[in-house]
Amino acid sequence: MAIQLSLPIKLNDAATFENFLVAQGDSRQLLLTLLRDQWPYGKEPIVYLWGNRGSGVSHLLQASCHAASDRGLSVQYLPLSAMLEYPPTDLLDELEQLPLVCLDDIQLAAGRRDWEEALFGLLNRMRDTGSCLLVGGNVTPRELPLMLPDLQSRLGWGPVFQLETPGDALREQVVQFRAMRRGMTLDDGVARFLVNRAARDLHGLMDCLDQLESRSLQDKRRLSIPFVKQVFGW
Incomplete structure (x- = not known):
């Protein structure tokens, strides 16, 4: 089950892998296979998904939370669009103890030093504990206008997948x-x-x-x- 925070966060019940349409031969099949096989043993410490609104990034982050939770793992989904008013150190403290953390809308943290430093600290702690981080944004890690180059580098350590906006x-x-x-x-x-x-x-x-x-x-x-x-x- 998810860690209990007094935050306006609720997973969309319909955001599951089963509700994500992937046609035969679709290049996104590789991504779905990776995300489905991540748990309970994380094969990639960090996976970064990016695409425009409606491309499926948020859907797959939440689907990963549902799938991990269904296997009895503790997870946390954090859409930064709803989180920026909270102190980042309070939000991210001890999240490295969870097997999976999903951070959505990572682009909103760019240029905010308090958030960038807190995220950098979380990534380092998660690396030490062996936890997995799934990140969603609207651009690649390299294109994020971040103040901390080391954070930019770490966000691109693992696989980076683009999700095209469907026609x-x-x-x-x-x-x-x-x-x-x-x-x-x-x-x-x-x-x-x-x-x-x-x-x-x-x-x-x-x-x-x-x-x-x-x-x-x-x-x-x-x-x-x-x-x-x-x-x-x-």
Whole structure:
């Protein structure tokens, strides 16, 4: 289970490996294999994922937490977008005792010396304890505008993976896949209509799917283009 902190952190229940669509031959299969096989014995002390919003970085960080927790390991997910107002030394103290720590939005710590120094200290302590760190950012470690060169170097010690932002075709596949996982049928035409009209990122699409699932159950209607138009006023 996760360490108990009085922080506004909650893992997304849907952010699991099973809910992450990887087609046959997709280059991301290597990354998924690495992350799935990490636990309970960390094969890589640090893994760095980067990509734009909606690329799946946060999803895979949280999926790793779910998978490790399901195996009885203590984990901690820390999205820096919600953490920067807290003293970093208090947040990161003793996290090296956990088998897995996931730090999201690492780019937000760049240029903040207190955070950079605290992160550098955590990385050193985790190396000593043999714990594993999974880091998510929107650029490569080399492109982070960090004040501490040693922190930049350490963040790039392990494998670095880029996650491409999915195009329309893949977004259609993802929304159909996630609908199927919820027991709903979303045919190609409806999926294409939804992708063309909804928010461009996957987060927005999943929010739309939540609403469609709720209304479909409430109204006992199948997912069709007229029904989607009615729900969203399109």
